[in-house]
Amino acid sequence: MKSLIKNIFSGAVVGCMILMTTACTIRISEDTxxxxxxxxxxxxxxxVVQLQQVMPNNIITPVSIDASEQVRLKGFYIDNPTSDTTLMFFQGNGMKIEPDSLSILTRLSELNTDIFIVDRRGLGASEGQPRIENLIADAQLQLDYLHQHYPTNKVIVHGYSLGSFIAAQLVKTNSVDALVLQGSATNVDDWIDEKTPWYLLFTRIEMPEDFRKADNExxxxxYYQGPLLVIGAENDDQVPAELSEKLFDASQSEVKALIMVPNTGHQGMLDNAHAMSRYQAFVNNL
Incomplete structure (x- = not known):
């Protein structure tokens, strides 16, 4: 998740000149x-050539999914011939397959699973205007597409940052073999509480109701009691590590693990060799 809230808060200071004595409201819309x-x-x-170079043994197939409002979603199915497990990856806010995802796809390919990744509506190669409601509906379409076109023995749903909310809503109503939440908040209210500077304590922040309905905690x-992996970063200034820990503690899964990556911020968690080793062990034990 980008530092959007920080920018919104900075602008709010200009609009609310006397925060210590006068209440002020910041309204955050889905569009902003x-x-x-x-x-x-x-x-x-x-x-595409670069993708193939970093995973030469895999078969990379472009995919196109027809969604609501005559929108087409574009992405890739990356087939590892030795795998019967598919990892669905939902990206962070503003994160496109090209050019933003080459590094993380390279890391995920080390897990030796198939990978299914689609640019979300309104970003990268995909059409449309994004709203939380249609992003969740699009995720369901992606899972249905996967089952129809690329039947697999196991499905891992991995959501990063904003994508973690989409991933969690998907597993709320679908049976999958594992859920991975990376750089994830518990819910939007906790996130706002953690990110609100002291000088905005008298400010009320209004968020669309659909944001509040998407509650990972x-x-x-x-709802979800299957295998869970939570990945957080000690120095994450976008989603504080405390929220990853709170999410892990709230989980009722019998099989769950928490990876807290040291000396790392919101980006680069999967660049840590120890974190990837534990991720691999989690996948191997499914």
Missing amino acids: FIVSDEQPAAYQTDF QVVAQ
Whole structure:
């Protein structure tokens, strides 16, 4: 998740001149919070070549999914011929497959699973205007597409940052073999509490109701009880490590693990060799 809240808060200081004595309201809309592009951009051949170079034994297939509002979602299915497990990866806010995901896809390929990744609506190569409601519906379409076109023995759903909320909502109503929440908050209210500077204590922050309905803590505490892996970073200034720990503690899963990556911020968690070793062990034990 990008430092959008920080920027919004900075602007709010200008609008609320006397915060210590006067209440002020910041209204955050889906349009301002969810990063989107003006128009989709097709994947470049050079990028696909780079993908193939970092995972030469895999078969990389472009995918196109018809979604609501006559929108087409674009992405890739990366087939590891030795695997019967597919990892569905949901990206962070503003994170495109090209050019942002080459590094993380390289790391995920080390798990020796198939990988299914789609640019979310309104970003990268995918069309449309994103809202929380249609992003969740699109995730269901992606899972249905996976089962229809690429039947697999096991499905791991991995959500990073904003993508963790989409991932959690998907497993709330679908049976999967494992859930991975990386750089994830418990819910939007906890996140706002952690990110609100002291000088905005008299400020009320209004978020769309759909944001509050997407509650990761509620999902792992009440709905999802399968294998869970929570990955956080000690120096994460976007989603404080305390929220990853709170999410892990709330989980009712019998099989669960928490990886807290040292000396790392919101990005680069999977660049840590020890974290990837533990991730691999988690996958191997499914």
